[in-house]
Amino acid sequence: MKSRADAKPNVSRRSFLQGAAAAGATIAMGGNLRKSNAANIQQVSDSDGHAGVLVDLTRCIGCRICEAACVAANDLPELEAPVEDKTVFESRRRTDTRTYTVVNRYATSDALGDPVYEKVQCMHCAEPACASACLVGALHKTPEGPVIYDQDLCIGCRYCLIACPFNIPTYEYDRALDPKVQKCHMCYHRISRGELPGCVAECPVDALTYGRRRDLIKLARNRIRQYPDRYIDHIYGEHEAGGTSWLYISGAPFDDVGLPTDLGTQPFPVYTKEFLSFVPLVLVVWPALLGGMYLMSRAREQEDDTEDIHVHGGSERP
Amino acid sequence: MDTLLEFIQFTKATEYLLAVAFLFGFIAFWQLLWHRGRGLLVRVVPSVVLSTGFAGLTVGLLATNATEQPQVPQPEKPFLSVTVLAKLYGPAAFDHDAHLRLTDDCAFCHHKSGEATPPCKTCHTPEHDPQNLAKPALAHVYHVRCIGCHKENQIGPTVCAGCHLEAAVPPLTLKHPLTDIADCIGCHGSDMPGIPLMPPDHADATNGVCQLCHKPQLDPEALAKRAMPHEIEGFEECLLCHGEGIAAAPGVPEDHTGRTNQMCAMCHMVPQQIP
């Protein structure tokens, strides 16, 4: 399993990852075609029908209207730094309990010095690490696609914060009695009514496109094909971490715009699945193993005892 | 190692060698723990030798496969697309009759409708249709069809304010920190040597629009460097000395390449004149 500290991404590595993606998808779909609800293992192909959003980083101008729209759509308190305040770009921000999405600015090697802007929010993975981490099922992937949070079940263990490879969920450490996990939920309340998510509706430059994942992938491929000089030939999120509902296309390398490229294509729940398979094995095999050892040691003790009585006429045990 | 398979083969090989080295080490360790009395060396040394041997093999295998760091191919330069900020520009004025005179091909605009001429909004919704991403949203359609045709035929407005007559673009309040000039397009929109040109997709922008995204930063270092120790009068040919480094005059920095003598005074002045 290659890691971030290993070789920088290169062309052969990308093709190896794509090869691994095919292998991973085959493994995921080939062997066990059963859907086990308890283990929440769905196949990657099911995510094609899910709602998603395509983010075109070549269109984003960093106006931050999406941040304001998100706040309005979710009844969150007003942004600390108003939309016009561009000094926020001087440091790299992350999501917050009151800020489900942020836009970050990255410098690129453009001669004009134009930066690239990147919108950060929950990726709504096809196989979310956070949902597999949640021990009470408070985070789960809805049939429509968004990964949402049920505050009536959450016990506040924060394992989901540990698990998310994109470092998205946040926790209300300032609340004593009703702290919640906060993260983007793709405006589930709006899309259930047939409306667009807040950020998508307000983006003035059409950088965000909402639709079915399979349609978004087609759209992204079209754009890349039509403007090959403008885009890197890769749809980020198509296979990363097993596929995400939020997809990115960009002109700058994804690593340079805050999108990790070393996540691999294996869905994250698979990482613990093998260990969990160990559990029933131990439950079944250990009793025999240990019970057998106990019986053998008892038999040996009795043998020693009787031997002792015969030889020593008494027991002198340590 | 280009493939996953090669990686697995390599790491498994090192693991197996290490495991065997460990097993022999374990035997030696066990002997050291339990065995009392003579003959310890005889029992321990062979295991240690074998353990070291396999450990050495492992190290050897690792050394022969030191990974190289291949070059990262640089991607093509991207360019940003600035589309219209609809809220600020308000509704557009459209003279349909004027267009009727220009062409009798109704289907050019009213496409995919046979002989009928439905309004655009009949098919194109204000927000794009998630079920059919090939059909753009209404505002986008107007822009593509209108400006595209205007540009192609070199007739008709192509600037935002050309159609959005009631544009609510705020007047430019920003001044350039070095030159104090309040007209961005004047320098950055024309072909002035040594001044960064607006990218082509900004071509429709007006001065008021610039300030919505751009906030020119005041660079204290640059600010300090523009102070001149001598008056301009009598020294109008700046490049004569500063271009050649004559009389220890500080040279023209690289990012000023192409600028003319007249442009120097826009930023450079004696300290008393600096606002």
Added chain:
Amino acid sequence: MTQHAAHVDTSSSWIRDKIFQGLSPGEYLKSLLTGINVVAGLVIIAGLALIVLRFTQGLEAITGASHDQPWGLLLGVGLFCAVPLSATGYVVGSAVYLFGMRQYRPVVKNAVLIGFLGYLFAVVFLLIDLGRPWRIYYPLFVAYGPASVMFLVAWHVALYLSVQFLEFSPDLFQWLGLRKLRRWARKLTVGLTIFGVILSTLHQSALGAMYLLTPGKLHPLWYSPYLPWLFFVSSIAAGLAMVIVVSALTGRFLAIRADAPYLASLDYITLSLGRGAALVLFTYFGLKLLSIAHGNHWNLLATPYGYWFLFEILGLVLLPSILLLIATRMNSVPLVRYTALLTLVGILVNRLNVSLFVFNWNLPHREWFHWGEALVVVAVITMEILVYRWIVNRMPVLRAHESPEDS
């Protein structure tokens, strides 16, 4: 263990005998006013005050927890360190009851008690750290997330706590004079031990498996698919080392509660356990090397984090293993004890590395240490030690038989 005159009021004499150890309430309270007790009391009071603060102002009042570093010392020490250190129960229990190693019998009750208290106070730490601790029973009875390793940990801690309590109950019943219950509880021992080993195998390794879900966030030298095995094997070493250290401490500070066979057996037991620990640590070292090989991370050893990793495996794993080997050959009990302490430090460092120091290692600005959290941890551990002492002072943990008048 004083003779007490017959009292008309039997209940108060029971309290006087069992709780106040034969002293009058006044005398007992006076006897509590030792220097150590006063300091411990102050620490606990300060800790309790901070816990109240946590429940009125939220976790941020006492921890440095952030969105990038959700778990701090409370879980890092209270759960991830406490659990391997509480492996004493299943390691010594299985040795005595399953593998028939009777020579460790004198320390098995102590081992079970240490294990029980360790897990009990791990739950206390959880109750402080969880966002909504009143919902701690949810994964057991209300909502299930079986794909989560933490779900497994929750179930196992609950079950294992019960198992450990039942394993310890014979001593409790003996103290309370409940003979029949004691006999019944003793019959369960083998079954409980087997179940305890099953549970321990799984949850000791599960604590490591929890981090399998974080491949990019845990430093590659510590992240490995072998994490569950690493945690499991090191827990055995931790259990052995803990028994060595605690039995040494009780042999010194609580000797009056021990009987002669216990005290006499300590040296032999210490050496034997030390020998076992040497082997386990050597094995653990081998596993660490395999983990590096598995991910082909040899080049990372030359980085700052690499040096820290080398310090952990060479100075705190291999070195104790070799020292224990030397101590075994020299029959040096003090060396075994000090090395056992070093081993415990190594376990703590490893667990804190994984849960705290090398998690999200490539992100800036992680706060590891908050004085409030540290104080709460110290206070709860102090509470645990005091409870341990209270139990050992009264129940037959360090001795085989109860006091003469009860026999």
